[in-house]
Amino acid sequence: MINTVLNIIVVGLILFSLLAIIRAYSGPTVLDRVVAMNVITTNVVLIILIFSFLDKSFYYIDVAFVFVLGAFIGTLCILKLLREGHII
Amino acid sequence: MVLQYVAVFFLLGGFFFLIVGVIGLIRLPDVYTRMHALGKCDTLGTGMVLIGLMFLVQDVTNITKLILIMAMIITINPVVTHLIAKTAYNRGTPMAEGSFLINDYVASQRRRRKRQLETNLSKEGGESQT
Incomplete structure (x- = not known):
């Protein structure tokens, strides 16, 4: 039972990422694309965690943690570039 | 379970x-x-x-x-x-x-800064005339 539920959730997360890619393709401004990228990042973190449970290889939880921090720094750099025109 | x-x-x-x-x-x-x-x-x-x-x-x-x-x-x-x-x-x-916006923060800040600049300019002008 639990495996079917987790598989359904993974397929749903992939579909939501595709919908967010549609929004990132047709977004009128840059900030729509930033928001869609944020959603895709969160979905990828959830997919990594669910696969680490399904595969019983729990070392991928550290990978998900590093991925969260890297995505946060990337979003901050993009927003600072948009506000001030330079990063450093 | x-x-x-x-x-x-x-x-x-x-x-x-x-x-x-x-x-x-x-x-x-x-x-x-x-x-x-x-x-x-x-x-x-x-x-x-x-x-x-x-x-x-x-x-x-x-x-x-x-x-x-x-x-x-x-x-x-x-x-x-x-x-x-x-x-x-x-x-x-x-x-x-x-x-619509209810409380435009940036516009109110800009208005206040402009008013302060005008008062400063009038003070300096008064001092330079005397």
Whole structure:
């Protein structure tokens, strides 16, 4: 039972990422694309965690943690570039 | 066995909130309303899915790591949403048709700075005439 539920959730997360890619393709401004990228990042973190449970290889939880921090720094750099025109 | 049902409840609840957030991302007309949909639904859905995984993973170290990831996401996601909203407001991104601002913070600040500059200029002019 639990495996079917987790598989359904993974397929749903992939579909939501595709919908967010549609929004990132047709977004009128840059900030729509930033928001869609944020959603895709969160979905990828959830997919990594669910696969680490399904595969019983729990070392991928550290990978998900590093991925969260890297995505946060990337979003901050993009927003600072948009506000001030330079990063450093 | 009871723990599995509790985990399924949390996982499907988080899945529902993720569905609502992505429908808001597709359907809503504006940058601000899209952030309004995603800043709440995505945080809550991710938190509920991670709580469901915590019921499944019955190991102390992995539960601790999952709690750490959940705390990171719950603090990072609203911060990023707030920064995106501030950037959109400073760049002057247009809003949807029919929406209006109640309290325009930047305009009031600019007006106050202009008035202060005028008073300073009049003071300096008075001093230079005498």
